[in-house]
Amino acid sequence: MLKEILKILEKDAKATPKQISTMTDASAEEVSKLIKKAEADHTILKYKTIVNWDKVGDEQVSAIIEVKIAPQRDVGFDAIAERIYRFPQARSVYLLSGTYDLLVMVTGKTMHEVAEFVTTKLAPIEGVNETTTHFMLKRYKEDGEILGDSGETKRQPVIL
Amino acid sequence: MSTRVKGITSQIVNKITPSGIRRFFDLVASTEGAISLGVGEPDFATPWHIREAAIYSLEKGQTMYTSNLGMPELRRELARHLKKSHGLDYDPETELLVTVGVSEGVDLACRAILDPDDEVIMPDPCYVSYNSCTILAGGKPVMVPTSEKNNFEIGAADIEAQINDKTKAIMLGYPANPTGAVMPRDKLEQVAEVARRHNLLIISDEIYGSLVYGTEHTCVATLPRMKDNTVLLGGFSKAYAMTGWRLGYAAASREVIAAMFKIHQYSIMCAPTMAQFAAIEALKAGEDDVTAMVEDYNRRRLVMLKGLNKIGLHCFEPKGAFYAFPSIKGTGLTSEEFAEKLLMEEKVAVVPGEAFGQCGQGYVRCCYATSLEDIEEALSRMGRFVGRHRK
Numbered sequence: 334m335l336k337e338i339l340k341i342l343e344k345d346a347k348a349t350p351k352q353i354s355t356m357t358d359a360s361a362e363e364v365s366k367l368i369k370k371a372e373a374d375h376t377i378l379k380y381k382t383i384v385n386w387d388k389v390g391d392e393q394v395s396a397i398i399e400v401k402i403a404p405q406r407d408v409g410f411d412a413i414a415e416r417i418y419r420f421p422q423a424r425s426v427y428l429l430s431g432t433y434d435l436l437v438m439v440t441g442k443t444m445h446e447v448a449e450f451v452t453t454k455l456a457p458i459e460g461v462n463e464t465t466t467h468f469m470l471k472r473y474k475e476d477g478e479i480l481g482d483s484g485e486t487k488r489q490p491v492i493l
Numbered sequence: 494m495s496t497r498v499k500g501i502t503s504q505i506v507n508k509i510t511p512s513g514i515r516r517f518f519d520l521v522a523s524t525e526g527a528i529s530l531g532v533g534e535p536d537f538a539t540p541w542h543i544r545e546a547a548i549y550s551l552e553k554g555q556t557m558y559t560s561n562l563g564m565p566e567l568r569r570e571l572a573r574h575l576k577k578s579h580g581l582d583y584d585p586e587t588e589l590l591v592t593v594g595v596s597e598g599v600d601l602a603c604r605a606i607l608d609p610d611d612e613v614i615m616p617d618p619c620y621v622s623y624n625s626c627t628i629l630a631g632g633k634p635v636m637v638p639t640s641e642k643n644n645f646e647i648g649a650a651d652i653e654a655q656i657n658d659k660t661k662a663i664m665l666g667y668p669a670n671p672t673g674a675v676m677p678r679d680k681l682e683q684v685a686e687v688a689r690r691h692n693l694l695i696i697s698d699e700i701y702g703s704l705v706y707g708t709e710h711t712c713v714a715t716l717p718r719m720k721d722n723t724v725l726l727g728g729f730s731k732a733y734a735m736t737g738w739r740l741g742y743a744a745a746s747r748e749v750i751a752a753m754f755k756i757h758q759y760s761i762m763c764a765p766t767m768a769q770f771a772a773i774e775a776l777k778a779g780e781d782d783v784t785a786m787v788e789d790y791n792r793r794r795l796v797m798l799k800g801l802n803k804i805g806l807h808c809f810e811p812k813g814a815f816y817a818f819p820s821i822k823g824t825g826l827t828s829e830e831f832a833e834k835l836l837m838e839e840k841v842a843v844v845p846g847e848a849f850g851q852c853g854q855g856y857v858r859c860c861y862a863t864s865l866e867d868i869e870e871a872l873s874r875m876g877r878f879v880g881r882h883r884k
Contacts, residue, residue, distance in 0.1 A: 341792065355799050356792035356865075490521045490842055491531035493621050493670075493849075 546774035563591020605752035645674035649683035651717035670860035673811020715857030804876035825884035
């Protein structure tokens, strides 16, 4: 049942326990209890909104930064990764296989702000050998949602 | 002076009455901003990988006719699919035919097997084309009443009571449009037994076969000694959200397929080529899409079912397709009056049950293949409406 509840919430975080109970065979109380438990044990981390900031006209700059680091004895990449992900500017941090080690996604108000973070905070960290910064030019899809207006398709009102 | 006594149009066609609720449809079409629970198709667009396969076929210039039977690769995939999902062995060379939707399949099956005045037994209510296609093929539809009390399942004894020496076939469409009913295996076995005893064919429209919730769909052809006596009709429209592609198939004995093929090759030639390419992709890689859509429909089904019962429109549990078929008898209105007033007063469109047969009187068909927000809003408007019109 928890899995079914999570699937519904992942699609629509605003679904209330009452609504979810209508969609499933669980009672609203049972749904509430399972959600509370999932929140407590961090199965559910947070409820967020996917915003298309372009529509608001609020300029925002995002960058994807490839980071090469020297792994350290015992902790590997984790210690340096932690030093990076503690910065609130780093929206997402992943360890990857391949030609570089960490992928860091950074968002700032201006290009200058992002550049400042990379040059004064990220690059100087001991163990960070190299960074390559890619500024994002356009967002097409975010977290499974297509951002452009994707023209409504129209159904006939009545079909037998 | 002209002595023409006959009308211009064929007497057979004249026998088919245009749907009595045509006027209602026009009314819906002209009502701005109505929430429609009146559709009979998914609200999903065809999954992208299926659309992309068709686009690729167009880019490659695959725009010619295919084999009349349908592309060999598609028939092989269909055979594989029927084997995998039902354990059925159909020869892709002689026992499968790719059609323009199940709609063509129903028409072909009727024309292939019926002689003038042959009778076809079918449940009342049932999908609208069974009746008309039977008449167009020169046959006579015999409607067997089904009721909410029996979950709109057709009864073997009721069928048997209608059988005479003119009876040629039984037409079934389960999971059912408009009721959402599913035939449980034991009930279907009883019907098959009647068919065998009286040497009747079963034409089984299983277009909604993969849309069942918390129950199993039994394919008629899998029942003992039924494969050769069944014309199995299936398609891509509902399960893969491909209504506009117009693609379906028929699986039957070599003899019946050969007869259907004769008509098909002269009247249709072949199903649309790009749709066939899309269908191959759907069969090869579409299973996860179906599972995801079924999960989604099930949530909406429960919202619709509980909602209808809550506002006082009693509804039996529909276990298949994407329709609920609540009783509106508590309002004292006919189903057409109910649908028309609901549209005028609350701007919600549902389909009057009598569009599907006399036994649909007192019921309306509500399709839940629409967004949850719209379902909830429609239910709240219907709740107000029912409150005002309670007898």
